[in-house]
Amino acid sequence: MRINHNISALNTYRQLSINNMMAAKSLEKLSSGLRINRAGDDAAGLAISEKMRAQIRGLEMASKNAQDAISLIQTAEGALNETHSILQRMRELAVQSASDTNTAVDRSEIQKEIDQLAQELARIGNTTEFNTQKLLNGTFKGTFHIGANENQNLSLEIKDMRGFALGVVGDVTYTATGTVTNTNSSFSDGTYTVKYDSASGKYQLVDSNGLVIATSADGKTYTATADATSTDKIVFSDKVISGTITIDTTSNEATGTATVDNKRLEAGTYTLDAANKKLIDSTGQVIGTSTDGTKYVDAAGNELFTLGAAPTENITLEVKGIDVSSASSANNAITTINKAIETVSAERSKLGAYQNRLEHTINNLGTAAENLTAAESRIRDVDMAKEMMEFTKLNILQQAATAMLAQANMQPQMVLQLLGR
Structure with a gap:
């Protein structure tokens, strides 16, 4: 019998410590609901679970x-x-x-x-x-x-x-000023209607009596019809192929609604800032610029339209809807x-x-x-019923180990009986 080392007590204490540690882990699982609370619980399972x-x-x-x-x-x-x-x-x-x-x-x-x-x-x-x-x-x-x-x-x-x-907008139009050559007095002051003659393939300038006073093949140059040899004409920088033309022989100028091909502009009214070569929409936003005052492009460099000549003052441009002004x-x-x-x-x-x-x-x-969550749950979550069984077992073992430790601690007192004889 030895009193310096109580091997039975040490063994019992070791078992009690193990039971306490296992019970603590079981209690942690029950309180968290997780089978794996740290990598040490199941290293491979943790890796798989985190991936899931x-x-x-x-x-x-x-x-x-x-x-x-x-x-x-x-x-x-x-x-x-x-x-x-x-x-x-x-x-x-x-x-x-x-x-x-x-x-x-x-x-x-x-x-x-x-x-x-x-x-x-x-x-x-x-x-x-x-x-x-x-x-x-x-x-x-x-x-x-x-x-x-x-x-x-x-x-x-x-x-x-x-x-x-969608193709349901028209061309770009603006009020243009043209020069009038009236050497032979072919033109008189007044407003004339522009019409297209499908038979001749020409645009006609018609007075209030229905008389054709000038014709044009391209809509830019209107030549007087009063005399076959007449050199009188009206010249615009862009096509004037619809609406009316007003002639002022005093200033030798004519005004009409000019038309240029619309390359990208939406329907609406725009202001062309001639001095700064900018195209401004109705909200005041600059949507186009030009280097020469004639060709205007958007921010991406796409052409919007090209004028026949750079304007010297601000002008208003208009893009209307698809043309329904005639039966055709x-x-x-x-x-x-x-x-x-x-x-x-x-x-x-x-x-x-x-x-x-x-x-x-x-x-x-x-x-x-849903399916992945179920799979992850089987790996990560604890089976509460099974873990409760384990915790109950460990709790009983804790109580038993504690009782046995008390008994093991009593064994060295038996030596006193030997010393007393």
């Missing part, structure tokens, strides 16, 4: 991304619904104007509504946004990340749905607007298809996240 957690959170965020993408598509598609309504009304007006029961004044009033509708198409295209991103002006090219891992995405491009892209032009407008309606229909159909696809994507992401 990354996938689960990625899938959940991808589902949110897909929902946001649907919201974006719905915003664009809702705006295109109104675009469709505008085009249908424009077509209705074109059909009305194509009938010769209308007078020139009637068609002029119809044209006014067409012009306003064309401007509204531009406004819708320029202002429809989602999270400050413009959707319908042809600049949106988005990529939606709809997966938990890299490169799991979906790309969407929305075409330009404004009036110019209105008839042509019907076909053009039909194509525009088909274009918008195709874009809306595409957006609808994307939306349906994304709804299926969300369903799939939800299913994948």
Whole structure:
């Protein structure tokens, strides 16, 4: 018998310490609900679980991304619904104007509504946004990340749905001043109407009596018809092919509505700052610049229009809606607007298809996240019933070890009996 080292007590204490440590771990698992609270609990299981957690959170965020993408598509598609309504009304007006029961004044009033509708198409295209991103002006090219891992995405491009892209806006017009050569007194002061003669293929300048006083092949130079050898003419820098021309023989000047090809401008009214060579829209925003005063380009370098000569003072430019000012032009407008309606229909159909696809994507992401969560739970979460059994066992072992430690501590007192004899 030894008193310096109580081996039984040491052994019992060691077992009690182990029981205490195991009971503490079991209690931690029961209180947290997790089987793995630290890497030491299951190093491999922890690594697998964290990888699964990354996938689960990625899938959940991808589902949110897909929902946001649907919201974006719905915003664009809702705006295109109104675009469709505008085009249908424009077509209705074109059909009305194509009938010769209308007078020139009637068609002029119809044209006014067409012009306003064309401007509204531009406004819708320029202002429809989602999270400050413009959707319908042809600049949106988005990529939606709809997966938990890299490169799991979906790309969407929305075409330009404004009036110019749809072909329902006219040319650029402005009030131009031309020079008058009146050596033979072929022209008199007054206002004359510009008409197109399909038989001769020339533009005619007609007075109030219906008499043709000048003709032009290109709309820029009108030559007097009073005398076959006459050199009297009116010269504009750009085509004047519609409206009226006013002649002032005192100053040898004529004014008319000049027309230049519209390359990209939407319907509306613009101011050309001749001194600074800038094109300003109705909101005061600079949308075009020029180096020579004739060719104007946008910020991306795309040509907007080109004038025949640089103006010396500020002028007002106007872009109207599709021309319905005559029966023939209105008839042509019907076909053009039909194509525009088909274009918008195709874009809306595409957006609808994307939306349906994304709804299926969300369903799939939800299913994948659920299954991965179940798998991660089996690895990371504790089985409460089983762990409670383990904790109860360890609790009993703790009590037993404590009792046995008390007994082991009593053994050295037996030595006193030997010393007493």
